[in-house]
Amino acid sequence: MFKRLHDTPTVTIKVNGQTVRARSGDTVAAALLAAGIDHCRTTPVTGAPRAPYCLMGVCFDCLVTIDGIGNRQGCLVPVREGMEVATQVGKREAGR
Amino acid sequence: MIAAADLSPAYDLIVIGGGPAGLAAASLAARAGLSTVLFDENPGVGGQIYRGITSTPVKNGTVLGEDYWAGAALASEAKASGASIVNGATVWTLDPSLAVGISIAGKARLVQAGRVIIATGALERPFPIPGWTLPGVMTAGAAQTTLKAQGLVPSGRTVLAGCGPLLWLLAAQLLRAGVKIEAMLETSSRRNWLRALPHLPDFLLSPYWRKGLGLMREVKAAVPVIPVQKLAATGAGKLKEVVYVSGGSERRLLADLLLLHHGVVPNVNLAMAAGAAHRWNERQLCFVPELDDDFGSSVPGIAIAGDGAGIAGGTAAAERGRIAAIAAVRALKPEASVPAPQVVRQKLAREEMGRAFLDVIYRPSDSFRRPEGDTIVCRCEEVTAQQVRATADMGCEGPNQMKAFLRSGMGPCQGRLCGLTVTELIAEQRRVSPAEVGYYRLRPPVKPITLAELASLPIGEAERKAVER
Numbered sequence: 254m255f256k257r258l259h260d261t262p263t264v265t266i267k268v269n270g271q272t273v274r275a276r277s278g279d280t281v282a283a284a285l286l287a288a289g290i291d292h293c294r295t296t297p298v299t300g301a302p303r304a305p306y307c308l309m310g311v312c313f314d315c316l317v318t319i320d321g322i323g324n325r326q327g328c329l330v331p332v333r334e335g336m337e338v339a340t341q342v343g344k345r346e347a348g349r
Numbered sequence: 350m351i352a353a354a355d356l357s358p359a360y361d362l363i364v365i366g367g368g369p370a371g372l373a374a375a376s377l378a379a380r381a382g383l384s385t386v387l388f389d390e391n392p393g394v395g396g397q398i399y400r401g402i403t404s405t406p407v408k409n410g411t412v413l414g415e416d417y418w419a420g421a422a423l424a425s426e427a428k429a430s431g432a433s434i435v436n437g438a439t440v441w442t443l444d445p446s447l448a449v450g451i452s453i454a455g456k457a458r459l460v461q462a463g464r465v466i467i468a469t470g471a472l473e474r475p476f477p478i479p480g481w482t483l484p485g486v487m488t489a490g491a492a493q494t495t496l497k498a499q500g501l502v503p504s505g506r507t508v509l510a511g512c513g514p515l516l517w518l519l520a521a522q523l524l525r526a527g528v529k530i531e532a533m534l535e536t537s538s539r540r541n542w543l544r545a546l547p548h549l550p551d552f553l554l555s556p557y558w559r560k561g562l563g564l565m566r567e568v569k570a571a572v573p574v575i576p577v578q579k580l581a582a583t584g585a586g587k588l589k590e591v592v593y594v595s596g597g598s599e600r601r602l603l604a605d606l607l608l609l610h611h612g613v614v615p616n617v618n619l620a621m622a623a624g625a626a627h628r629w630n631e632r633q634l635c636f637v638p639e640l641d642d643d644f645g646s647s648v649p650g651i652a653i654a655g656d657g658a659g660i661a662g663g664t665a666a667a668e669r670g671r672i673a674a675i676a677a678v679r680a681l682k683p684e685a686s687v688p689a690p691q692v693v694r695q696k697l698a699r700e701e702m703g704r705a706f707l708d709v710i711y712r713p714s715d716s717f718r719r720p721e722g723d724t725i726v727c728r729c730e731e732v733t734a735q736q737v738r739a740t741a742d743m744g745c746e747g748p749n750q751m752k753a754f755l756r757s758g759m760g761p762c763q764g765r766l767c768g769l770t771v772t773e774l775i776a777e778q779r780r781v782s783p784a785e786v787g788y789y790r791l792r793p794p795v796k797p798i799t800l801a802e803l804a805s806l807p808i809g810e811a812e813r814k815a816v817e818r
């Protein structure tokens with residue numbers, strides 16, 4: 254869906270255990286978009302897949318688990334070397 | 350990087366939001382000697398309009414345009430002003446005693462303000478078409494955000510749809526960055542032209558029109574612009590086709606990315622939760638706060654500047670921030686020298702001049718604001734238009750009652766993506782005005798906060814008072 258205009262990725266993160274190269278300055282949501290990962294979570298009501306919609310912190314469709322903490326807004330969190338991201342399934346995983 | 354533990358327990362002025370209004374307000378106040386902190390949720394300052402202004406990888410100046418780069422001065426001014434600027438900081442509560450609940454990197458604090466300026470800006474108006482929740486459908490603002498902040502551009506078949514200045518600007522920026530746009534589907538009604546005519550003289554005097562015409566010319570030279578009366582996104586699990594009706598016939602476009610936009614509306618959540626009175630604005634089709642000449646809200650000590658005060662754009666936002674900051678300085682430190690408010694007000698009046706014309710000409714059509722059938726209205730709880738309409742017909746009078754029936758507005762976005770739609774649908778079913786229906790009642794926390802974050806609050810007398818009520 255998206256590609257980088259020029260910068261080469263320099264940061265490595267893990268998404269669902271797979272290595273993904275990102276650029277320092279990416280948010281988690283941007284890194285997922287650039288890597289062609291087509292959804293962040295599935296919905297609690299019907300299990301429909303969702304991907305980032307607003308990229309400005311209002312829609313919450315970018316919720317992912319980051320370093321073991323669930324329901325983080327991927328569009329607000331900058332990537333860090335070694336970060337472990339997991340897409341979320343169904344019910345919002347409260348308290349995780 | 351400032352951590353929660355580094356914050357002072359109290360500041361003269363707390364500014365919430367680091368876009369043009371917040372940056373201008375914080376600079377002016379700090380320069381006048383107020384202890385000032387600015388909290389912003391994003392990784393860097395600039396808000397949406399100047400997103401990534403201090404860090405963008407898009408170095409070719411023409412891609413984003415000179416209006417974008419004007420934000421650099423605001424950012425560096427704010428940095429030099431002595432205000433503490435804290436990014437990655439989420440405000441989850443603000444109460445009438447001016448205690449601000451803030452969370453930074455998982456640690457929460459309550460900080461006391463002498464004055465508060467809310468500068469949380471705008472968000473894109475909900476655009477509830479069939480299929481708008483599919484991966485591959487995003488807001489135009491989202492594409493612009495990631496272009497500015499990360500230098501990402503759409504790579505597949507890209508379609509833009511909707512109306513308004515931002516859609517044209519995005520189209521031009523993407524073209525300059527080398528992106529191919531399959532089509533721009535224009536959703537505003539031709540009839541708007543007639544209603545907009547009375548506002549044309551003012552518009553012609555404003556800075557907008559020359560720029561606007563230039564952008565439209567640039568886009569039309571490269572992209573087919575098609576007026577549409579109906580719009581839907583279809584696909585299994587992700588976007589495959591954009592379906593539209595133009596001039597009575599249905600057409601389909603293969604697409605990987607559909608970017609939607611029909612205007613922006615004030616982001617009211619924090620201001621409403623703080624108790625600031627709002628009213629319906631029929632021309633802008635949204636709720637706006639009731640404000641005095643200095644952008645003071647109905648809650649003493651809380652001002653609302655920028656697009657959160659009603660949509661007027663980025664340059665107007667900065668002037669509004671300055672006016673609110675001058676009022677704060679006058680209240681807390683009358684002896685300090687500040688710019689003459691009349692001069693700032695004149696600049697603001699000039700910036701606001703062409704707005705009425707834009708509001709009317711790009712008024713989104715009823716059918717794009719008030720969906721029908723099983724089109725999703727509340728994205729979080731997956732509530733459909735049909736459900737909202739039927740529940741209103743059963744006698745449910747307002748959005749708050751609707752929550753109890755359908756859970757609409759009770760998901761994590763707290764009504765940000767459905768509030769206006771639900772209000773307008775209920776109003777249409779009841780045949781009353783949205784003003785009468787009202788909006789969701791919003792309560793803190795305005796952003797989800799975990800128990801662990803709450804537990805990290807240091808417990809002192811002030812904090813106890815702030816939570817026991």
Ligand code: FES
Nearest residue numbers: 308312313315328
């Ligand atoms: S993409 Fe909307 S909140 Fe992150």
